Amino acid sequence: MTDPAVETRSLTRRFGDLTAVRDLTLRIAPGEVFGLLGPNGSGKTTTIRMLCGLLEPSGGTARVAGVEVTEAPEAIKQRIGYMAQQVGLYEDLTVGENLDFYGGIYGLKHAARGARLAEVVAFLNLESRLDQLAGHLSGGWKQRLALGCALLHRPNVLFLDEPTAGVDPAARRNFWQAIYGIAAQGTTVLLTTHYMDEAERCQRLAMLSRGHLIALGTSTEVAAQVGGKTLEDAFILLQERDER
Numbered sequence: 001m002t003d004p005a006v007e008t009r010s011l012t013r014r015f016g017d018l019t020a021v022r023d024l025t026l027r028i029a030p031g032e033v034f035g036l037l038g039p040n041g042s043g044k045t046t047t048i049r050m051l052c053g054l055l056e057p058s059g060g061t062a063r064v065a066g067v068e069v070t071e072a073p074e075a076i077k078q079r080i081g082y083m084a085q086q087v088g089l090y091e092d093l094t095v096g097e098n099l100d101f102y103g104g105i106y107g108l109k110h111a112a113r114g115a116r117l118a119e120v121v122a123f124l125n126l127e128s129r130l131d132q133l134a135g136h137l138s139g140g141w142k143q144r145l146a147l148g149c150a151l152l153h154r155p156n157v158l159f160l161d162e163p164t165a166g167v168d169p170a171a172r173r174n175f176w177q178a179i180y181g182i183a184a185q186g187t188t189v190l191l192t193t194h195y196m197d198e199a200e201r202c203q204r205l206a207m208l209s210r211g212h213l214i215a216l217g218t219s220t221e222v223a224a225q226v227g228g229k230t231l232e233d234a235f236i237l238l239q240e241r242d243e244r
Contacts, residue, residue: 003066004053005030005157010060013046020046022211023060028190028204030156033183035202037222037231039239040072042208044192048159051190052082065156071115081150081158088146091135095126095145098134106153113152120148120183124178140171147178151187158182160191164198176201196232205231209238 003112006028013021027036036044049055051064053073062069066124089098099120103113119128124144134145143163148204150158160179164172177196182221193199200219207215207222215225215234228234 002030004028004063005032005192006034006049006062006064008060008062011047011050011057011062011185013043013050013055013061014058020211021050021208022209024208024213024230026206026213026216028188030188031183031186033179033189033203034101034191035199035203035205036190036208037199037205037235038208039235041241042242043211044208045161046211048082048161048190048192051076052080052159053077054082078153079156081153081155083146083150083158083160083163088097089134089142089149092133094133095137098131098145099126099148102149102175103152116152116154120151123151123181138171139167140174141222143167143171143175147175151182155187157188157190160189162192162194164193164195172198194236196230200231207234207238209242214238 004027006108007027008024008026011021011024020035024047036047038044046055050057051062051069053069058068064076067075067079069076090101093101099117103117108116121130124147126148128142129141134142137145164175179189199205204217205219205222206213207226215222219231223229223231223234226234226237228237
């Protein structure tokens with residue numbers, strides 16, 4: 001059996017008296033497009049930050065790309081790509097300069113960096129934008145550039161936290177084409193989203209509520225486990241329960 005790209009066992013994170021993530025157990029396969037779905041405050045971002053080695057778990061274990069998060073958080077960062085909700089671009093640099101800068105951050109040497117930049121630029125169709133300042137890009141192009149920066153070092157696992165928030169539908173479709181292309185190359189993609197149509201594009205989902213895992217499987221299976229006919233029905237039911 002192939003080792004999972006991401007595996008958690010009873011993963012937990014507490015902030016004082018608040019338990020943001022409680023006893024989360026997941027197993028995500030290499031090359032899988034996996035979604036975390038849930039209302040605000042359900043623990044999605046906290047989970048991703050723990051898996052990226054940015055936040056120390058309070059309990060349980062997590063293994064990402066063959067590395068135990070609690071034992072070697074710095075080693076994790078060399079094997080993953082992370083795109084946060086707030087895109088970390090330098091707006092006074094051009095698209096090409098941003099890519100080159102992040103290539104250096106990831107330790108790509110000059111010759112290898114140039115070749116890899118060319119691959120990423122072609123993959124994301126950024127050729128016509130290379131000399132444009134990042135600050136002048138539309139939301140969709142900024143997201144695409146941020147994705148390119150996260151891919152430069154060929155990560156085993158790519159974490160995307162609300163990757164298409166605030167971009168138009170056409171840009172979202174283009175972004176998802178890129179995500180499937182990345183997964184086809186063997187990279188595992190784990191993302192959070194509030195969009196039901198995006199959640200349905202994931203091969204599997206974990207639905208969270210107040211830090212608890214309440215449903216796991218395909219979008220159809222998750223909807224049935226929560227008690228809805230569709231994923232959107234299930235999400236509405238979940239929100240109503242959380243508000244009680």
